[in-house]
Amino acid sequence: MKNLLLPYEVTKEAEMAEPLDFNRRSRLMNTHRVFKAEISSITQLTEKEKLFHIRILDPAERQRFTFLPGQFVMVEVPGYGEVPISIAGSASNRGFIELCIRRAGMVTSVLHRAKAGARVGLRGPFGTSFPVAMMKDHHVLLIAGGLGLAPLRSAILHVTENRSDFRNVHILYGTKSPDQLLFDYQYEQWRRVDGVNLSIIVEEGGDGWTGEVGLVTRLLDRIPIEPDRTYAIVCGPPVMFKFVCNKLGELGIPMRRMFVSLERRMHCGMGKCCRCNIGSTFTCKDGPVFDYWTAINLKEAI
Numbered sequence: 001m002k003n004l005l006l007p008y009e010v011t012k013e014a015e016m017a018e019p020l021d022f023n024r025r026s027r028l029m030n031t032h033r034v035f036k037a038e039i040s041s042i043t044q045l046t047e048k049e050k051l052f053h054i055r056i057l058d059p060a061e062r063q064r065f066t067f068l069p070g071q072f073v074m075v076e077v078p079g080y081g082e083v084p085i086s087i088a089g090s091a092s093n094r095g096f097i098e099l100c101i102r103r104a105g106m107v108t109s110v111l112h113r114a115k116a117g118a119r120v121g122l123r124g125p126f127g128t129s130f131p132v133a134m135m136k137d138h139h140v141l142l143i144a145g146g147l148g149l150a151p152l153r154s155a156i157l158h159v160t161e162n163r164s165d166f167r168n169v170h171i172l173y174g175t176k177s178p179d180q181l182l183f184d185y186q187y188e189q190w191r192r193v194d195g196v197n198l199s200i201i202v203e204e205g206g207d208g209w210t211g212e213v214g215l216v217t218r219l220l221d222r223i224p225i226e227p228d229r230t231y232a233i234v235c236g237p238p239v240m241f242k243f244v245c246n247k248l249g250e251l252g253i254p255m256r257r258m259f260v261s262l263e264r265r266m267h268c269g270m271g272k273c274c275r276c277n278i279g280s281t282f283t284c285k286d287g288p289v290f291d292y293w294t295a296i297n298l299k300e301a302i
């Protein structure tokens with residue numbers, strides 16, 4: 001096994017120098033090339049999740065790299081493989097890209113063993129985004145379960161940084177236990193933003209937990225909702241989508257104004273390899289963000 005303690009170069013760069021003739025959209029989005037990047041810092045968030053700050057090495061490319069909340073990048077660990085990871089940071093931050101990564105299998109375990117200074121490759125950004133433009137002048141419900149806070153955080157940061165664009169903002173977050181809560185050091189900061197409400201709930205509180213206990217759907221019971229003026233984004237395990245979106249439906253929010261982010265195994269990230277299809281829909285290109293009506297009409301998507 002290679003040791004990521006020492007930085008080393010992205011090995012596939014030569015192969016990527018002459019990109020295949022991908023479609024025009026991918027050329028416009030500059031998605032055919034690998035950005036050489038380095039891990040500039042790593043923060044342990046929970047036992048299984050770490051926050052990585054990734055810096056594109058070339059200053060001009062770093063400045064040019066933009067994304068929309070909800071999009072993802074393919075992170076290449078040279079010699080090991082590539083994984084799709086949602087961008088968890090703010091789109092206004094041009095210095096580094098924030099990725100919250102759970103240790104799941106081979107590639108993510110190598111990343112968890114890496115130290116600051118290790119080199120990685122980045123492709124993207126890919127995929128559809130949360131409808132932040134459409135959400136303007138509406139109430140916003142941002143709902144996450146577990147690791148779902150990683151993609152949702154980019155939307156939370158967008159909404160808090162552009163506070164005057166939105167009406168009331170409610171962030172609802174649930175995990176199994178208190179030690180699994182991600183980004184807990186930021187909660188007070190979010191709560192301090194005028195008109196932003198954050199509610200946290202865990203399934204099993206245990207000793208020392210004085211907060212709410214139960215499922216995230218419970219938090220919806222006490223939020224005043226104007227269904228005609230509300231958008232909802234729901235991120236988390238697929239099992240959560242049905243419960244949360246059904247509840248949102250009962251509260252009168254149309255399915256077309258609920259958005260979910262779907263995860264499938266991905267390889268190219270850009271509609272070329274057919275690894276992520278659900279029928280004729282590419283999760284990487286037509287998604288990962290879908291409105292709930294579209295998502296439940298994709299066979300076996302949820």
Ligand SMILES: Cc1cc2nc3c(=O)[nH]c(=O)nc-3n(C[C@H](O)[C@H](O)[C@H](O)COP(=O)(O)OP(=O)(O)OC[C@H]3O[C@@H](n4cnc5c(N)ncnc54)[C@H](O)[C@@H]3O)c2cc1C
Pocket residue numbers: 072081082083084085086087100101102103104105106107108109147150151262263264265266288
């Ligand atoms: C659009 C998108 C955004 C993602 N964003 C994040 C993120 O922000 N943070 C994060 O930690 N993870 C995210 N993931 C999941 C992440 O890509 C997988 O955990 C990773 O690919 C696993 O790779 P591995 O080599 O470490 O594990 P592997 O050895 O490939 O697999 C380990 C285990 O994880 C499961 N798995 C692998 N890939 C996926 C997948 N795509 N979806 C569900 N289960 C999978 C496998 O079935 C296996 O049980 C995202 C996935 C997608 C498709």
Ligand code: FES
Pocket residue numbers: 265266267268269270271272273274275276277282283284285
């Ligand atoms: S990941 Fe290759 S087509 Fe979607």
